Amino acid sequence: MGVSPLARVARLVQPHIEKVEARIAQQTAAFDPALEGYVLYAVGSRGKRLRPLLTLLAGGATGKINPEHVDLAVIVELIHIATLVHDDVMDEAECRRAQPTANARWGNSLSVLLGDCLFAHALTLSTNFQNSDISRAIARTAATVCSGEMIQTQRRFDLTLTVQDYLRIVEMKTGSLFSVAAELAAVISKADPNVVETFKNFGFQIGTAYQIYDDCLDLAGSESLTGKTLGTDLRKGKFTLPVLIFLRSASDFERERCCQLVLEEQIEEMIELLKNGANNGALSESIAAGSDLIREAQGALDGIVSNPYADGLFSLGAALCEMFDQLRV
Template identity: 45%
Template sequence: MPQVSPALSRRRSPSEILAPLARPLAGLERFIHAQCDAFEPGVADCARYVAGNQGKRLRPALGLLSARACDGRPLDEAEEPLLRACAIVEMVHIATLVHDDIMDGASLRRSRLTAGAKWGKEISVLLGDCLFAQALVLAASFPTPEVCRRVAGAANLVCTGEILQTQRRFDLKLSVEEYLRIIEMKTGALFALAAELGAQQGGANAERAAAFADFGRLLGTAYQVYDDCLDLVGAEKEIGKSLGADLREGKLTLPVLLLLREVQDSEHHLVSSILLNEHATGRALLLDFLRKHDAIRAAAQRAREILRQAASRLDRCPSTPAHQALAETVAYLDEEMAELK
């Protein structure tokens, strides 16, 4: 795990760690808002609504920190091309959320009506397309087609991961490796993109930019495992969404895949039938099994290993405030995961 200096041994929350990014992140909001203004009036209102649903802006924060970890400049500085790169990643992310909500038939996201609930699925499909297209227009404003290639490639991976996940719903034969590959595409790809584009804007050479891409990919993958665990054992108010959604939708996540490998005979039969949504009280029953076989802890353990790999990618990075913030974020996540059971 990355070294955390003694002065920081009191664990800081992500909002404390990321506080120095307040100014660049405010700039990011203005940038994204201005992009929405560029749409036709009827479309701009919709775009502002979905883009304004804040979210955690994890990917832009990762992009900003990656840039500053490479060039050592102060954390509260962010030049226009860097903000643009971060905005591109976030706009692709927002576009995928808009489409996700249509697919899930979700009516709420972060306590607000989804685009689909507000304007119907027709507008929402097209709105996601518009946001994605506008992100690519922005990507094409860089001097070389490299940014476009990376952005389009990452978007392709995200959608491919989601297609594979959808195709494998309720498929009890899904292996742990297949699951990890799917979430690496679905979530890791945009984290990788944010870190890579950020590093490039921070002047990283190809080797260092690739290391940051790897860091982002592994961090995103570990984060997705964590998120999948929370869907089973999180506190509803904390994570701001209804629990057990994956179970209802037939998404088999790491804890249940590990559980399936542990249980045998009649237990295997019962767990399988719960996962196939054949039990009204499925979630409570499943939680008993997950705890009996320590499957949540085993999944978190796997995520922590991935996190460790992520951290190792930044080993050769000079120690800067940004590097420290990345290391602290990793350490924070690691401790959160250590507490899961």
């Protein structure tokens, strides 16, 4: 098996990614000794570190990657990890990245507080930036991420949810954090306002596309590959893009069948319907929508002075497109 598309891009900033990893691991020391074990467990289950990757590439694309870029990468990843800990509590998830979740190991109460601690610690770190606009933007984004998750939760099992509603939720809960990572990396490099704006938009579109990918993966991936149970979103009443596209063009009969399958938790049958339904594959259409968004983001990089990191951002988009393609089986 070859190197994953994302790993290829990550090589560009490998030494910096390692610094980020080391810094993340060091954060356990900021907590009470009684809590270090929990924090280490939460931050140690190495994910793709996509947000740090974006941060570092955007930093390198706009100047020299400096310690503040590394700090920013650590902070956005910690915020992301905090939200994952709470997500797993809410989804009653047993496994993440092929490991037991914090809630599976220590129960919901401890995990709610573990998420809170990580969250508060990330925002504490963000107050160390000289420029207080940076800490303000990070805290505001954290609020946006949580608000997006809250709207998503509020609208579970809501068949009136539209594709537009879905996109707004995804933009808030994922696009915003990617966006602030890329934007602030450029701010730290003291880039021109129009360049900052370009990176902000790039992060927003890439983040939104990535969430669409993750949502498609939950329906079309394989459990051995993802390390988590498939169909979780549907089971929890979260209607993601493929489902909404399906419903939009479904006949009354199909729509009714879909509701029935979701309520009866017949998730495999539902996935079959999404892949091969009469509307010719809501999943393919979702993959196409995500890929289009990435190409749009890549296009906006045209105005940016080329260097290996700027090229890396383009490759990051290409890697995500490749990941989308792998879902088309």
